[in-house]
Amino acid sequence: MLLEIKNLKVSYKTVNGKTTVLNNFELNMDRGDSIAIVGESGSGKSTLGGAIARLLPPSGEESGEIILNDQNLLSLTEEQMTKIRGTEVFMIFQNPLNSLNPVKTVGFQLSEAAQIKAQRNGTSVAPEEINKIVVDALKSVRLPDPDQIVKRYPHELSGGQVQRVVIAMALILRPKLLIADEPTTALDVTIQAQVINLLKALNKEYGMGIIFITHDLSLAYVISKKIIVMYAGTIMELNESSDLIKHPDHPYTIGLLKSVPTDYKTNTRLFYIKGSPPSFFNLPKGCRYSPRCDKAFGKCHEFEPSLIDVSNGHKVRCWLFE
Template sequence: MLEIKDLALHFDTFEGTAKVLDGVSLSLTHGDTLGVVGETGCGKSITSKAVLGLLPVPPARIPRGEIFFKGDDLLKKSPKEISKVRGTKIAMIFQDPMTYLNPVFSIEKQMTDVIIRHSRQNGSPLNKKQAIEKAVELLKAVQIPSPDQRIREYPHEFSGGMRQRVLIAMALSGEPELLIADEPTTALDVTIQAQILRLLRDLVNRLNLSILLISHDLGVVAKLCHRVAVMYAGNVVETSTIDRIFTAPLHPYSQGLLRSIPRLKKREDSLEGIAGSIPSFINPPKGCRFAPRCPKVMDICGNVKPILTEVEPGHSLACHLFPACRPADA
């Protein structure tokens, strides 16, 4: 359904060119739930925004790569064509619902505007009354109690979790096939977080949706996704099933991420983090971008970039510890 191939993304800044994505490859099949994890600034949100053409061009530019959605290269579409894909084929929900809901308009006004626009794009335009009925149905689907009354309220009258449900309902209004959820639970407390993840899982099953979940939290990804892609400094470094990554990750960065998750059964004085920080995107390391922080770094790592390679069925990684990941001329 979605295939990102060797995507590079650069930002031209006064200090130089920031090479923010350095050949990202990801794929998602119909009905799949893929989590993308990594530290803040690793390029996961930027990747999802590139899919929907939401990046400012300039300063952003895409020097190479392809993004296929159901066989069409989204990067070859005009702004008008991509705006038709947004919402009706691929929808997105974001971290902070208050930023995306207008405080001066009722939920009814905001939802019906979106529903009417999508219905026109889908070729079966709805009138205002039909749009209100659909909005109430959607609020019911995301488990908002008394939706026919609450629809007349304003965003400030909803709790954080309820606002996120409203945004999910709006995202579903165009009947998309793929939902991109960018840190959808980060701004919520833990119990509400669990409810939203349960709701998303329920929607995936009921509506046969595919989900691309962006999160810095492996635990959140594990609750919703079957597969995970670990990103580091603009590269995908490992992809596999969630079980495999949790039980036996192969990439040193994935291993470090896993060690930094607090566990109830293990009493520790302090958590084990990954020493150092993400490198500069303007002058990134020439070879493996994780080399300055990697406990297993070797001579080859500083000069040669490892290639993301399938090392066992359904499990790919980019690390020179596995000779299959070395380019032929290395």
């Protein structure tokens, strides 16, 4: 087991009081597994990533258990956490600039990563070798002119270039667990495809566990073995990717899938789920999705269903399956 999350809860302190945005979150991941977290904007995906890497903003509070390689991250001090960040767990932020230091050049930061990696492996590397590792990583992410890129500061690069620098850093560090939060949103489709293939290669060739956060179900399907569908801070469905796409059970998953454009005929109207996700300050009674659900019946509006096993590895939070 690489990662086991039990009963994770995350709240933020705000001017309007405390809001709990993740509740009863659970996850099991084997070494080399890849899991996508899918859900609408505000469903708590980035919060989950930040909670695992222990990089939530100061207003964030987390409780529960996040066991990475037999160590409960929530019981580590910041100092202990710093020692494992990078090589045990590495997070690619939705805003890539957050992953880099603004006052250090790209070359400096990537070299530092290469040194950290060597140190933690108990090896030493010569300066020329470090340089080669850095340039090779930049080439792997298809950044042209790596010799120029290394001299620049993060703000001197485009969003897509920064994102690729961060992925190059992951390539150098080769963490056991990579959390990639919408890593390709700033990239155009051809580069997106290259980056996705690169992440898949990291997963397959080095057995790097990947938690891939995206709002795009088709991307989730391409990259990961399993998909977790989130809604308003809770898991609604979890299944193997191909089963989830072929046989979605939760009405929300069905709605999300119907919203994905599948043909290019003109004048086809795209389907969308009516209404919008609830505010965390004013969650509906019963199932969080019930106000938008076309299959909701009596008790859906009264009681929140629990996440139940429908078959091996397939879980659904819905009264239709209880």
